[in-house]
Structure formats: C-alpha cells, structure tokens
Amino acid sequence: MKKTMMMALALAGTLTAGSASAADYVTGGLAQSYMTYTTVGQVSSSRTSAYSGVGSLFVSTVSTATTGLGGLCTGSLIGSGTVLTAAHCLETNPNDPITSIAFYLPSFGDRSAASKIFTASAFAVNPDYEASGGLIGGHDVALFTITGDTSAYDKYGIFTGNPLQQYTEVGTGTIGGPQGTNVGVANDYRKRVGSNIYEYYGNQVFSDVGAGVVMYDFDDGTAAHDVFGRIGGNSQLGVANEAAASPGDSGGPAFIDGKIATVTSFGITGAVFTGYCGGNSIDPYNKSGSTAVTRDLSQCTNSSIGELGGNTLLSYNLDFINGYLNGTVATMAPVPEPATWLMMLLGFGVIGFGMRSTKRRMDAKFEMKIKRLTAGLPA
Template identity: 30%
Template sequence: MTIQSKILKLAAVAASLFAATAAHAGAGDGLTPLTGNTSAPSNWRFTPGQTFNGVAGALDGVARLSFSNSGGNWACSGSLLAGGQYVLTAAHCADDFTSMKVDFGWANGTATVSRTVAVGSAYVNPNWDGTLDTGADIAILKLNTAVTSIQGYKLSTTNDVGKTFLMAGYGTTSNGTTGGGTNWNDGAWGHYGYNTFDIDSATFNKITDQYVPGWGYEDEWYAPGVTYMSDFDDGTAQHNTLGRIAGATGNNWSSGLGLGANEALIAGGDSGGGDFVWNGTEWILSGVHSWGWQGGACAIYGLTGCDLASTNSSSIGDMSGSTATFSHIAWINSVTAVPEPATYGMMLSGLALVGAMARRRRQQQSGK
C-alpha cells in the first residue's frame, strides 16, 4: 500500500457553494484564532482586512477558484503572487478546465475582487503527471487583469520543515473532534488555522522505504520537488500519526503533539490554498495544499487507533501534504518573470512547449 493509493484528492469537490446564514465573525489578531478548531467553523472565518501577527489584510491574497470542465463544477483555492498578475495553486486544480473564475476577499458570499483565467493562461508544472504526492502538484494561473488593490505574497526560498504555518482556503469545513464529515455549510466564507510542517515526504519515503511491487521504492519515483507533511494533533500520543510512524520506523524525525486550540487541517476544496510562514516581518508563501490522507497511514506500520473519526476526512489523526515553494522557485520565476526583450523568442518557445505538454496530458487524463 502506498501514499498514492490512500490519499484523497482535495481539489475538486463537486458541490454547490451556497450562502451561509451565520452571523458575521469579528476580526482576530496575533497568532490566536477567535476560538479553537474544536468549535464551530464560523469561528475560523477570515475576512477582508483581518489582522494576523500585526499584518492587516494578511489573507486578502487568498484566492477562491471556481471552475468548470466536462465533469461538472469544481472548487479550489490559491494564493496571489507579488505583482498581482499570477495565482499559485495546485496542478490538479489547473490541468483541466473550460472556464475559471478567481475571487478575492470572499466573505458572506460576496467577493471584493474577481478575475478570470483563460484556458491557455494556466501553466502546469511540467513534472505533473496526475499523481499526487510526487512533489510536482503545483501550477500558475495568469489572471486576465492584474490585481493592484491587494498585496500579493512573496515565496519562501528555504526548506521550512519544523516551522509553524498559517493555512487558509475556501474549502469545506468540519469539527475535527467529531465524526461528522466535511461540508459546505459555511461555504460563504474562507477559513484559517495553524499546523506544523513535521517532515517532507521525500525524506519520509526514504526513511520508511516502502517497496511497491511493479514500482520499486517510493523515494525512487519522486519528481523534482518537495512535499511537506503535517498531521492533525490533539495533544495525545495516540493521535500523533506522524509521531507514531516515526517511532515504528526508527525515530528518524520528530513530530510534536500539536498547537492546542490553534491546530487545524485542510479539507476538500482547500487544494491549491496556501501555507504561510512568518519571517519576522511578513507572511510568506511556503506551501501549496495538495492532498489529504484519512486514516490508513498507521495501519501500514502495524499501528491502530490513530484516526479519531473514519467518517471525517479532516479529523484528529489525519494528515495532509503541501507542495513546497522553495523546490520550484526556478520554474515559478521562469513563468512569472518579465524577460529582457532579447529573450522573448526563447521564452515563448519554451512556454509553448509546456502548454502543448499540458494539453496532451489533459487529453490523456480525461480519456480523453
């Protein structure tokens, strides 16, 4: 059994986004949520201009993606990059769409700023082959018009394993301590929370050294790129999934017992959203939400009781993975940088090739 056979594709949850009837939540500040994630999702909403760690509007650049293809209507999240022209998201949110709308400042069912993305303006990482947890689940969307009223995010250029991060997205919600599944009941708002990058999955696979018949060892088929792995802790050793797996495989990494009331995990529709680390003066984009793994992980190592609720894909004991930005800086810059006039010809040729590869991949994946 492999990570690939167990992960849940988070992006694209085929569901209607409907207006919430709950009252507006006030803005919070610092590193403390209004309440913990064990309370109602309405307590975890973020709103335009909200302050985090002294930065007003820290999450204003989080994007809500709604798009369509032959399979229906789908939802993802993303992050506006510095400069305002591009949004960073997951590859599985951008490799197959016929129309896409991008909203910023989505609160109470209304956006502050909206843009669109043309089909030819999606740049999927060339190493993406449709397989999650290979380190290549990342894509760039070029907006039809740059956003100038919102501050975009700078990218982390370092491996941030061990750091606490602020996560945000426009996906489904749930109470992580219950068995109730995620839903869109609070879908008129974006939500936030905190977690820690416990380990990168390339290192995880090398240490656990899972052999897959017909494939080889997991670390041998990783694409260029890194995925951060985090678990949803409740302060107990039993539900510290990555900690228990570490113990079963030689304790070659450490995994804390969580952040108490601050702890949270992504859910369906949060795919492509951002994980932000604090550099002392601002929040910078470190990870792009890629996948969630409900239960199952402990069983591979002969462990039981890690997952609190098998009916809730974002409950205590579950895990998630985010593509690390530092491992794709060169590619991101190759797409978003404005080249000197003499280099335009070469750049356009390269992007045309990437676009052709992406189109062939979409056709193959849809059966396209």
C-alpha cells in the same frame, strides 16, 4: 482563542514507516486532504478578513460549462496578474478541456457588492507534475494569468528557507468537526486561517513521495492521535489554533515569515499505518464519523483528527514559477467560454432546457478546507 508558545521541533529522522508506498492510497482515492474543527463555534472565529490576495478559484470544463458545475480550489496572488494554485486543480483532460477559471476575492463564499471576480486568460501546469507521480511527486503547482486591476490586493513572495517549522495556512473550502466534515455545519466557502507544523519531508514518510513534499499531522493534544509520535517517535501534540486542510483548500498557501512556502496538495488517513481506523487507531473516526473499527481504508479518510497532510514546496518548483513569470513557460488558454459552447451545442440540438436549472455543486476532487483545533492544547 487559546494561545500557546511555538513548540520546539526535533526532527526524528526517517520514519520506520518510510518503506510504505503512498501511490496505492492516491490511486485508490484514499489520499485527500481532510481535517476538522473542534467545535461549531470555531467555524466563525477562524474566518479572516486578512490575506486579501488569497481567494477561491472556480474551474469549469466543457462537460460542466453549461450546467453550473465545476471544481473549487484556493489560490493566491504572487504578482499583479499571476495566481498560484495546485496542479491538480487545473489538470487538463484533452477530452474535457477547461473553459474558464474564475478567481474570487475575497472568496467564493463572500460574493457581495465588494467582491471581485477575475477571469483567467492563460494557465500552465508544471510539466513535471504527471511524470513525478501527480499529487505525491512534489510538483503539484500551477499558475494562471488574470485580467483586471489587482492593485488593491496583497501580493506574496516565495519562502525558500527551511520549511520544517510552524506555518500559517489559508483556505476557502469546506468546514467540519472533530469527527470529520459530517458535523451538521453548513459549508460557506469563506476564507479561514490556522496553524500547524511541518515535521517531515515526504520521502521520509513514504517511499514514493517526493522530496518536494512536506508533511504535517493533525493533532488534538493527545498522544493517541499523534500520527508522527506513534509511528516515528517524534512527539508533538499540537500548536495553538491547530489547522489542516479539507475539500476546497487545494492550492491554498501556507505562509512562513509572511511568504508562501507551500501549496496544499493531499492528505492521507493515519489508518494506512495501523490497517484500520476507529477504535484505538491513530485515526479514531471512520468516514461516517463513528468510532466503529473499519478495515476498509477507503472508508477512513473523513476530515478527522489522526490524519496526515502533504503540501508541495514552492522552493522545489522555482524553475517552473520563474519561467512562467518570465514568459518562457508554454501556456494554455481556456477554450471558448460557456456561452459560446452553449450556442454551438444548441445548433446541434443536444442541450435540454432543464439543464439551465441544475444546481451548483462542488467537485470533491478539488475541494479542501482549513480547520482549527484549540481544545486539549496546553494553555
């Protein structure tokens, strides 16, 4: 693995693109957090046995409880029985409530005799999440309480200093390559780690993104794919082990000085500033992984270089976090477990035996994953 010294960061101020609106990209499905590996070989080298308090959470709802389906996210222990994640991972629908939250240590992909699965007894989503605009509002934070002995695992403090600096991100989701996630690499949902730099607050990039969001771009060592360099003049071509998030990493922690500064929230293709991806765009690959010029921006976000990520600051959500830890925040409990629901539904005669063999798959809305980039960076 190549290593470089941390590059000096000079904040360029509010971008000329600061009047752009992010809400259209979020509601249109363009805002996701996707990035990439450079080579298949880095899939193994990026795996980590560290960060024992970071793991996967698998969320089931009434509609998925009897089918084996669900949503995959990442979470981290901030207390002996409290797990931190993103609000959009535990966003509740009154017509489809959560039935269970399982927390896997070391990760969903590391299920073995040595792994541990904890279950949630209560959870809470920051009440400001929806009111502030959801993913982009700066309140994409949720917490849940688990039962069981966590004494063998790390617990993390909260970073409250200046976040515009280099950080280390951990996630347990999908993997990919320079052209996106479609690189022929099987996802293993194991824990991986990488680095990047927060360069701007969200409201310096988009007019409707909250100040509780910090943003990074995903570089490959070239000026052509340096989003913030091309749209804001803040040239920073990458750091050693450049990393960003992709499906399954939602809610995963980013560490500064050994403490959690943010949780993973969303990503947007750099094509929103140029009007297209592929060709000579900031984002050189479209959703199929080709360089064909694509003006339908919904076909541009694909876990490739030349994209942006937005993560939610914990320092912006301290009242909610401390309230939860102090027991002053209202919590919800998962509705009856899947087995209970199955018995109830069988009583009404509406469950077919074929559903029992349905294969497990991940809900892309909740998926995000760490990628690393070393090629093309200065030695």
